[in-house]
Amino acid sequence: MTVRPGSGWPADPATSRTPVARDAGDVVRLASSAGSVRAVDARVSVCRACPRLVSWREGVAVSKRRAYADQEYWGRPVPGFGPADPRILILGLAPGAHGANRTGRNFTGDRSGDWLYASLYRCGLANQPTSVSADDGLVLDRTRIVATVRCAPPDNKPAPAERDTCRPWLVRELELLWPDVRAVVVLGAFAWVGLWPTLRAIGVDVPRPMPRFAHGAEVTLGGRVVLGCYHVSQQNTFTGKLTEAMLDAVFARAAELAG
Numbered sequence: 144m145t146v147r148p149g150s151g152w153p154a155d156p157a158t159s160r161t162p163v164a165r166d167a168g169d170v171v172r173l174a175s176s177a178g179s180v181r182a183v184d185a186r187v188s189v190c191r192a193c194p195r196l197v198s199w200r201e202g203v204a205v206s207k208r209r210a211y212a213d214q215e216y217w218g219r220p221v222p223g224f225g226p227a228d229p230r231i232l233i234l235g236l237a238p239g240a241h242g243a244n245r246t247g248r249n250f251t252g253d254r255s256g257d258w259l260y261a262s263l264y265r266c267g268l269a270n271q272p273t274s275v276s277a278d279d280g281l282v283l284d285r286t287r288i289v290a291t292v293r294c295a296p297p298d299n300k301p302a303p304a305e306r307d308t309c310r311p312w313l314v315r316e317l318e319l320l321w322p323d324v325r326a327v328v329v330l331g332a333f334a335w336v337g338l339w340p341t342l343r344a345i346g347v348d349v350p351r352p353m354p355r356f357a358h359g360a361e362v363t364l365g366g367r368v369v370l371g372c373y374h375v376s377q378q379n380t381f382t383g384k385l386t387e388a389m390l391d392a393v394f395a396r397a398a399e400l401a402g
């Protein structure tokens with residue numbers, strides 16, 4: 144059986160008329176002029192500004208993991224998942240090579256996602272505990288998930304220049320979402336470090352020096368709360384550094400803040 148893109152793939156708002164970013168300057172121009180979250184989704188999902196990441200994401204989509212050999216990979220930047228007016232924003236690192244880069248939806252189809260969505264379900268923020276494909280019926284409640292860097296990087300490590308090139312997409316998305324957001328859950332130190340200049344760029348008065356990352360950290364910013372959380376990577380969940388109870392405590396707090 145060959146699994147092909149169809150109803151199971153993320154709604155793809157990009158059309159043949161969607162402008163394609165091919166370098167950092169294009170990203171700045173196209174992100175800043177995107178008039179809606181949907182426009183950000185469309186433009187970011189066809190971005191080709193980082194040559195190394197474009198090559199990697201598309202190469203993985205061709206070579207594939209053996210277990211998914213009969214599936215067609217998304218192999219593109221992964222846009223945000225969830226409503227365009229969330230009360231809770233979850234900020235991750237980057238798509239997983241055989242998870243979101245395969246399914247086209249953040250944290251979908253890998254072990255990290257198993258942990259994340261099970262916790263969101265337990266905390267009343269998702270309608271089901273599993274996330275296996277883009278057509279599995281999963282709906283988030285008041286919650287949107289975005290990545291700091293939108294393309295799968297080798298070894299899950301984007302280069303600083305790639306993080307900086309991608310930042311305008313996050314800046315514009317955050318700018319559009321910020322009026323509704325009440326809590327930001329930041330998964331891991333990479334996303335934590337990336338958040339503060341992004342907030343500064345949209346005019347939020349952020350503390351100096353930058354708050355230190357810690358699991359359970361809370362930083363209040365003019366009616367919003369930024370929550371630190373260990374990343375749901377296997378490195379943390381397999382070793383017991385992050386337990387289900389620890390993860391649930393963060394999302395229960397976020398749900399409380401969301402009202």
Ligand code: SF4
Pocket residue numbers: 164170187190191192193196197220292293294305308309310312
């Ligand atoms: S990482 Fe971001 S800026 Fe770079 S190609 Fe992907 S979407 Fe574009």
